[in-house]
């Protein structure tokens with residue numbers, strides 16, 4: 001299968017993140033994408049293509065206009081306010097606090113359009129996030145055009161981004177943008193299967209009231225793990241979307257046998273739904289040595305994950321999400337893709 | 344008038360806060376209370392009494408039981424999780440994200456029960472916050488018992504704390520707890536007037552649907568200033584509380600003439616309401632040299648503020664809130680109180 005990659009994505013190069021009351025070295029860093037790209041080239045896995053530019057329209061099909069305008073204009077506002085360096089929000093409109101009117105002040109705006117304190121927003125974030133969305137869109141177009149599968153080597157990742165707020169290292173929801181693109185390109189039904197260690201809260205929320213996009217997520221139980229506030233088994237969709245959302249929260253320490261049982265259950269739901277296309281939110285932070293995660297998948301087990309996904313028998317768009325054990329990320333990621341091709 | 348003060352409040356001694364992506368020296372520090380106490384003693388303003396202990400019951404009249412239990416048990420959980428030092432949350436349940444089920448993980452709990460990243464929670468926070476609430480309750484009891492006025496020298500402050508979340512350096516809403524105590528002690532109507540530079544979002548939210556407690560706040564326009572997401576003029580109460588909330592957002596740079604016009608308007612509303620008792624959330628961060636604020640009140644103008652409050656002719660409980668120009672805080676605070684007494 002073809003890989004889509006843009007080096008423009010590397011421009012988003014955060015130095016720090018805030019967690020546990022400290023500035024720590026950022027973990028969502030450019031080398032994550034570079035090592036995957038290097039592994040693809042080194043193994044001769046397939047062609048690596050640059051993305052085409054799709055403009056803002058397919059992004060605006062998923063994200064709110066005011067949110068897009070905020071991201072686009074952020075750096076100018078930030079520097080006009082006399083600030084420099086990476087921006088972190090520090091106050092959020094929870095519960096009785098209002099989302100409207102939208103504040104004018106840059107610190108109010110940062111909180112209005114985010115849900116965490118750990119996601120640095122910098123000068124190059126917007127251009128990189130757009131390139132990441134274009135990467136997903138180009139892979140989706142390859143599959144819409146007849147390719148059995150394509151791999152969008154996206155960065156920054158996307159699945160934690162909601163329609164109008166960022167967080168969890170994510171700004172534009174690449175998988176959601178790709179799924180919507182596939183619908184607009186003629187697919188009647190699209191399934192998004194998220195196998196990242198963390199719940200795909202943004203993707204779920206974006207499609208929660210829709211029956212045309214089935215969202216399924218395997219992830220660490222949010223009672224114990226980020227994003228904490230979404231991803232429970234009782235979230236099954238609402239309105240027209242009732243029955244078209246399925247979460248598989250798993251215990252910390254989950255290994256491949258337990259993970260693959262949940263995967264089988266999720267793929268059964270996919271089969272019942274009978275989508276035209278499958279989008280896989282491909283996080284590799286289920287890996288046993290991931291520095292911020294607590295599942296126990298081994299490198300060779302990612303081959304089995306890929307093979308199992310192939311058995312769904314669907315045109316498949318892989319969209320890269322998390323994975324922070326950088327030294328093993330190339331091997332693990334390409335193992336999924338090779339497992340799919342070799343199945 | 345008598346001052347109530349407990350040195351236990353000094354135990355909450357934060358070292359840092361997070362703002363603008365950096366750990367900065369904390370501004371809500373013990374010396375804030377010490378300098379006010381010193382000024383009261385030095386000027387012979389009146390007796391300084393320790394608070395009585397009221398237990399959890401009057402706190403639970405205002406705050407949710409699970410929130411109280413979280414604050415009370417926090418340090419044990421934090422240290423059991425292998426953590427130490429000050430705690431800062433980093434992810435919040437905004438919009439589609441859920442407040443229930445409540446996470447088990449300490450980082451999820453911190454976000455579940457807060458709304459900002461800048462309020463350090465430490466080993467002694469709970470004991471200090473309780474002493475601060477007892478301080479407000481003791482002053483309220485003095486006034487309920489016939490004193491014309493009393494001053495609760497509270498710290499940490501309270502007016503940003505909602506029924507079930509903390510933030511803005513506030514954990515327990517001392518003014519709300521005092522107002523509720525006065526109601527329970529027999530007052531039919533209580534007015535809470537907040538003259539801190541920042542909107543009293545927590546107090547507003549706690550009484551928003553009630554007609555028995557009128558809340559009024561003079562503050563920097565939240566479009567431009569913390570807390571950003573509450574404090575607009577169109578917030579007039581809801582349900583039975585419709586018409587019993589009044590905000591006076593003021594422009595950055597507001598000086599005494601403009602501030603006092605808004606104060607007159609607010610006190611007109613108080614007079615129409617005809618309460619049995621007035622609670623004043625007394626922030627001194629309207630001062631021209633406050634390091635985090637942008638109003639322009641001069642030290643001598645706080646005398647006029649106190650005199651104007653006296654003219655309302657009501658039994659009055661002063662509850663200390665913000666004010667971060669520590670060197671001038673004692674003078675400014677005692678000026679308000681002396682202005683009231685000397686009017």
Ligand SMILES: [Zn+2]
Nearest residue numbers: 196198285322
């Ligand atoms: Zn992840």
Ligand SMILES: [Zn+2]
Nearest residue numbers: 539541628665
């Ligand atoms: Zn204040």
